[in-house]
Amino acid sequence: MRFLAAATTLGLAVLLGPASAHEFKAGSLTIDHPSSRPTPPNAKVGVGYLSIRNDGTEPDRLVGGSATVAGRFEVHASTVEDGVARMRRVEDGVVLEPGATVTLASGGTHVMLLDLKEPIVKGQSFDGTLVFERAGAVPVRFSVEGFGAGAAAPSHGGHQP
Template identity: 55%
Template sequence: MTRFTTTLVSTLALAAGLAAASAPALAEEIKAGALRIETPWSRATPGGAKVAGGFMSITNTGSEPDRLIGGAMPRAGRFEVHEMKTENGIMTMRPLADGLVIPPGATVTLKPGSYHVMFMDLKEPLKDGETIEGELRFEKAGTVTVRYAVQPIGATTPGGGGASGKEMGGKESGSKSGGGHHGH
């Protein structure tokens, strides 16, 4: 190879490495007890926004249920576990006061329009491309540190896919209590 080609190849390899290092870690998997937490992510927020959602998949490989009961995120004044669902054509969102059960042998997906965690009273916006650290608290697995890969505003998947105008619905939680607040 010529000196120019070698330099060009080295520069491109370095640039690719830097791009990969600065990209959010989308394939992250965290193990805590019998739980496996995969691909934690969030969406960028516009300046002045006071709330954001956190999403991921949680698999319980054990023989006993566990429960996501809370968490924390340094940029948020409050952290809550929520459910969003549509009943009689009306989308509602409510905190799950008793947490979210992760049944044995099952995977529960937290996603837009369904179960999710809420970062409330944000102190500063979440920026596309950054990674933010937080904690999840489980009844049995305890406190687990996770890193949320921040995707573009409007993303509906961890890869940053845009909103289609229609969010995907979540599972019924079995609880029929109304109330709560609407929207995100």
């Protein structure tokens, strides 16, 4: 019994281990560290960050996805025009060239989680799916982290699609 308890604890420790270590594989794609940021109680918009490495010989394309906490999932690009930060929806997906790693992060191309059904809470995680042109639908899990030093994510608070 004591052994069982120890084994269970160990199993949990492995499952819950450092969030920074989680990655997901689909064919030649490796999806590293899908993460999100906490939102205020009544927020309707959240973010998703991750990186995708393509070790294959053919290009692929991130064309969409979903998340349990959100009604809609979009890929957005942030740009600065005349000193003003703007966002637009990326309609044609994110191209993943062979041998390249694409990072979706604050201030650049990122995932926008819209019509939030519940707040996104630091320390928790939620399920999602990424949809690729070639690799198809890939289940992932987003871990919710705090705002790092210098993170620009709070600018999403006023973002309306």
